[in-house]
Amino acid sequence: MKQDIFSALRPVIVMGLLCAMLLGLAYPLALLGLGQTIFPHQANGSLVIERGRIVGSELIGQSFTGDTYVHGRPSAAGQGYDGSASSGSNLGPTSRALADRVGADVAALRAGGSKRAIPGDLVTSSASGLDPDISPEAALYQVDRIARARAIPPDRVRQIIAAETRDAMLGVFGEPRINVLALNRRLDAERTP
Numbered sequence: 498m499k500q501d502i503f504s505a506l507r508p509v510i511v512m513g514l515l516c517a518m519l520l521g522l523a524y525p526l527a528l529l530g531l532g533q534t535i536f537p538h539q540a541n542g543s544l545v546i547e548r549g550r551i552v553g554s555e556l557i558g559q560s561f562t563g564d565t566y567v568h569g570r571p572s573a574a575g576q577g578y579d580g581s582a583s584s585g586s587n588l589g590p591t592s593r594a595l596a597d598r599v600g601a602d603v604a605a606l607r608a609g610g611s612k613r614a615i616p617g618d619l620v621t622s623s624a625s626g627l628d629p630d631i632s633p634e635a636a637l638y639q640v641d642r643i644a645r646a647r648a649i650p651p652d653r654v655r656q657i658i659a660a661e662t663r664d665a666m667l668g669v670f671g672e673p674r675i676n677v678l679a680l681n682r683r684l685d686a687e688r689t690p
Contacts, residue, residue, distance in 0.1 A: 545678060553678045558629040561681055564646035567631070567639050569677040570618050571602060574626030583625050609642050630674040633662050649687065657683055 532540035543555040553559050558569045560577050575582030588595035602620040616635040622628075636658045644651040661680045665671045 545682070547682070552682075554629070555676060555678065556629060557627045559678055561677065564642055566681045566684070567636050567643065567675075567677055568619070569631055570628050570635075571598075571620065571622045572626045573622040578627055580627060583627050586622060586626075606638075611638065611641065613638060629676050629678060631677055633658065633673050633675055636661075636675050636680065643684065647684065647687070653687070654684070657687065 529540075538544075544551050545553045545555060557580055558572060558578050560572070561568055572578045573586035574580070574584060586595065599620045603615055606615050606619060616632055616638055618631050619635045619638060637655065640651050640654045640658070644654045647654075658675065658680065661675050661683055662673055663675070664673055
């Protein structure tokens with residue numbers, strides 16, 4: 498009887514250990530090696546390095562508040578763009594807190610003097626709260642403020658925005674977008690005339 502139990506359990510134990518080794522060790526190590534070999538930049542977080550120092554990631558938004566910078570979407574992640582607190586706000590269209598926050602954001606943008614329609618992505622957060630991109634319209638809305646603060650012609654700021662605009666993936670998926678970190682780095686590299 499004891500022999501029957503051990504002979505019945507042996508294949509279960511062997512297959513369990515084999516699956517654990519294969520799926521818990523060999524497969525993850527193979528994917529890690531493949532990722533590091535073929536896509537090392539993406540596998541390591543798409544980090545942006547400037548003069549030997551990490552300044553951000555292409556995949557996670559940052560808070561830019563100065564008048565010389567393009568501002569990204571509002572963040573609902575923790576204290577703002579906190580990767581450990583990534584989530585939406587869970588506030589719905591009837592939420593008074595959401596209406597108050599959006600109203601305050603609209604008022605702050607209107608205080609800049611523009612009477613144009615405000616693009617929605619300047620006053621609404623993304624589902625993750627970490628979105629690094631904005632629409633070209635959102636970037637163009639900020640041109641006058643940036644040009645004034647940097648003392649460069651607005652047309653030059655528009656040219657930089659156009660150069661940093663990425664089209665929809667494969668021309669079909671998604672919409673045109675601009676990575677805020679990349680755009681602000683390019684603006685910083687711009688020399689005043």
